[in-house]
Amino acid sequence: MRRILIESLFRCKLTExxxxxxxxxxxxxxxxxxxAAQRRLGRSLAIREVDAGSCNGCELEIIALNxxxxxxxxxxxxxxxxxxxxxxxxxxxxxxxxxxxxxxxxYEAMPAPKFVVAVGDCACTGGMFAQSPACVGTVGHVVPIxxxxxxxxxxxxxxxxxxxxxxx
Amino acid sequence: MFVAIWAERDGDAGVVHLAGRRDGGAAAxxxxxxxxxxxxxxxxxHHPSAILMERAIQDLHGLIADGxxxxxxxxxxxxxxxxxxxxxxxxxxxxxxxxxxGTIEPGHFRFSVNGETIVRLETRLGYTHKGTLGLMxxxxxxxxxxxxxxxxxxxxxxxxxxxxxxxxxxxxxxVPPRTIVLRGIMAELERLANxxxxxxxxxxxxxxxxxxxxxxxxxxxxxxxxxxxxGHRLMMDRIVPGGVxxxxxxxxxxxxxxxxxxxxxxxxxxxxxxxxxxxxQDRVVGTGRLDPAIARRxxxxxxxxxxxxxxxxxxxxxxxxxxxxxxxxxxxFTSGDVDARVxxxxxxxxxxxxxxxxxxxxxxxxxxxxxLPDDASPRAGSATVEGFRGDIFAHVRVSDGxxxxxxxxxxxxxxxxxxxxxxxxxIVADFPLCNKSFNAGYSGCDL
Numbered sequence: 001m002r003r004i005l006i007e008s009l010f011r012c013k014l015t016e017x018x019x020x021x022x023x024x025x026x027x028x029x030x031x032x033x034x035x036a037a038q039r040r041l042g043r044s045l046a047i048r049e050v051d052a053g054s055c056n057g058c059e060l061e062i063i064a065l066n067x068x069x070x071x072x073x074x075x076x077x078x079x080x081x082x083x084x085x086x087x088x089x090x091x092x093x094x095x096x097x098x099x100x101x102x103x104x105x106x107y108e109a110m111p112a113p114k115f116v117v118a119v120g121d122c123a124c125t126g127g128m129f130a131q132s133p134a135c136v137g138t139v140g141h142v143v144p145i146x147x148x149x150x151x152x153x154x155x156x157x158x159x160x161x162x163x164x165x166x167x168x
Numbered sequence: 169m170f171v172a173i174w175a176e177r178d179g180d181a182g183v184v185h186l187a188g189r190r191d192g193g194a195a196a197x198x199x200x201x202x203x204x205x206x207x208x209x210x211x212x213x214h215h216p217s218a219i220l221m222e223r224a225i226q227d228l229h230g231l232i233a234d235g236x237x238x239x240x241x242x243x244x245x246x247x248x249x250x251x252x253x254x255x256x257x258x259x260x261x262x263x264x265x266x267x268x269x270g271t272i273e274p275g276h277f278r279f280s281v282n283g284e285t286i287v288r289l290e291t292r293l294g295y296t297h298k299g300t301l302g303l304m305x306x307x308x309x310x311x312x313x314x315x316x317x318x319x320x321x322x323x324x325x326x327x328x329x330x331x332x333x334x335x336x337x338x339x340x341x342x343v344p345p346r347t348i349v350l351r352g353i354m355a356e357l358e359r360l361a362n363x364x365x366x367x368x369x370x371x372x373x374x375x376x377x378x379x380x381x382x383x384x385x386x387x388x389x390x391x392x393x394x395x396x397x398x399g400h401r402l403m404m405d406r407i408v409p410g411g412v413x414x415x416x417x418x419x420x421x422x423x424x425x426x427x428x429x430x431x432x433x434x435x436x437x438x439x440x441x442x443x444x445x446x447x448x449q450d451r452v453v454g455t456g457r458l459d460p461a462i463a464r465r466x467x468x469x470x471x472x473x474x475x476x477x478x479x480x481x482x483x484x485x486x487x488x489x490x491x492x493x494x495x496x497x498x499x500x501f502t503s504g505d506v507d508a509r510v511x512x513x514x515x516x517x518x519x520x521x522x523x524x525x526x527x528x529x530x531x532x533x534x535x536x537x538x539x540l541p542d543d544a545s546p547r548a549g550s551a552t553v554e555g556f557r558g559d560i561f562a563h564v565r566v567s568d569g570x571x572x573x574x575x576x577x578x579x580x581x582x583x584x585x586x587x588x589x590x591x592x593x594x595i596v597a598d599f600p601l602c603n604k605s606f607n608a609g610y611s612g613c614d615l
Binding site: 049050051052053054055056057058059060061062063064066067068069079081082083093094096097098099102106128129131132133134135152153155 | 243245266267269270271272273274294295296297298299300302303314315318319320321322324365381384385387388391395401402404609610611
């Protein structure tokens with residue numbers, strides 16, 4: 001055995017060069033995997049909610065999404081405790097100066113790709129607080145918005161409609 | 169009793185307003201003091217419940233409360249916050265927030281713990297400060313009323329109710345009888361929805377989600393009834409200066425009289441479950457005890473105060489319409505624990521249903537609004553309304569159809585300091601449970 005091992009050490013490597021894969025082949029494989037993953041996993045979004053200075057009206061309706069009548073999780077939508085676990089950042093409020101940093105830190109803590117959903121009139125436009133010197137204005141001033149769900153507050157059905165549209 | 173302290177600033181001059189109320193049920197009275205230079209004597213030296221409001225005054229107006237025991241900034245977050253030191257072997261800190269694990273409002277909790285035991289909790293708020301009072305200043309009364317209804321969304325009815333009553337008192341407006349009854353119905357529906365939700369959420373934080381699942385459905389039923397009757401689930405902007413914005417149809421009256429007793433029957437099954445579940449009782453009885461003497465010293469109202477011996481309910485003690493219709497039963501316990509805070513809410517749920525049914529029974533016909541007078545002279549008024557978390561005090565100065573200045577005092581100003589005291593000696597794992605049983609608001613006192 002020793003002789004075979006020593007011979008192997010001094011002999012040329014047997015392992016051949018890797019096969020050539022064209023970029024087109026690679027892209028096709030990646031696309032195939034993506035589609036398969038999408039089919040299996042893409043029906044689910046984890047949502048992290050951040051109140052950036054709302055009056056808490058929007059929070060009440062977001063919480064209501066989890067009650068038995070709306071049952072948010074049957075759609076594959078789940079509200080999670082950490083931004084590290086989230087695909088979607090759901091933001092309410094006119095973004096107070098005191099919440100600005102916390103909002104952008106939460107966004108940065110999320111893995112890409114990520115969506116931002118602005119919930120309620122305040123988050124979409126600043127609402128009644130648009131002119132307040134204590135507020136930044138809209139969520140869009142701090143993080144890029146992908147979907148707006150207006151309302152004061154939007155009711156759970158409106159929220160569901162918006163969130164389901166995000167998955168299709 | 170200390171009720172509120174707030175201020176106004178005009179150039180180099182400042183005025184500080186102090187509201188207080190005599191024991192035994194009188195309306196709050198307001199005294200005002202012109203500051204000397206920018207200074208005024210601190211009330212917080214004698215009434216610890218005033219300390220947070222005085223810190224807010226310093227931040228908002230640049231006035232200085234002489235002798236304020238804790239002069240750290242409160243609403244102004246520009247500088248680094250110095251938490252109170254905790255010194256001792258094995259003590260370490262757990263910072264939590266402002267972004268929490270759950271879907272709740274933002275605030276920071278700094279726990280100093282020894283092992284599992286909380287040695288000190290400090291709450292730092294102000295994250296939702298959006299300058300609401302500043303925005304109300306100079307606005308037409310109707311617009312200011314909408315802002316008042318967004319001080320704290322869960323209490324939008326109670327806030328609008330308090331604000332418009334203060335305006336109507338200032339202007340000497342008498343609203344039509346139908347309006348008064350409709351306002352009462354909305355206020356009790358709001359209390360009902362919140363208490364159902366809180367009952368479930370408290371049990372959930374004790375690791376008993378079954379009651380939460382049913383409590384959330386009861387809350388949803390009330391919100392849907394509110395939407396059907398008044399056109400908005402939270403009934404925002406339904407109470408307006410001079411009256412109400414929507415009428416109650418006859419069919420809706422019938423829907424309420426049918427649905428509410430049915431909801432109450434479902435609720436009673438949850439009460440039975442709560443009473444008979446030993447593991448749940450084990451978590452709530454004796455947990456997060458707030459001593460009645462401290463509740464009094466800190467001015468706690470609402471279910472938190474009543475669970476700790478504070479026999480006060482603005483509906484009974486600062487009697488206002490329509491609450492002359494029924495004798496208001498005020499549940500009051502002295503055990504001051506999570507269980508007592510749950511039981512206060514349980515009694516109030518039954519009472520709110522009884523009140524709504526009685527109010528519907530007497531609903532008079534008539535107009536929905538009294539026009540506000542075109543009166544240019546400056547006037548002031550105040551009012552207190554019992555919201556679901558305690559008494560809300562509103563003060564307003566109006567002039568020429570506009571708001572010249574106002575203050576809206578949330579019950580939470582007094583609940584946060586009480587929570588800090590109640591949590592001492594409890595374990596970290598019981599904090600969510602204690603916190604939920606207090607259910608203090610953030611936006612309401614961040615203003």
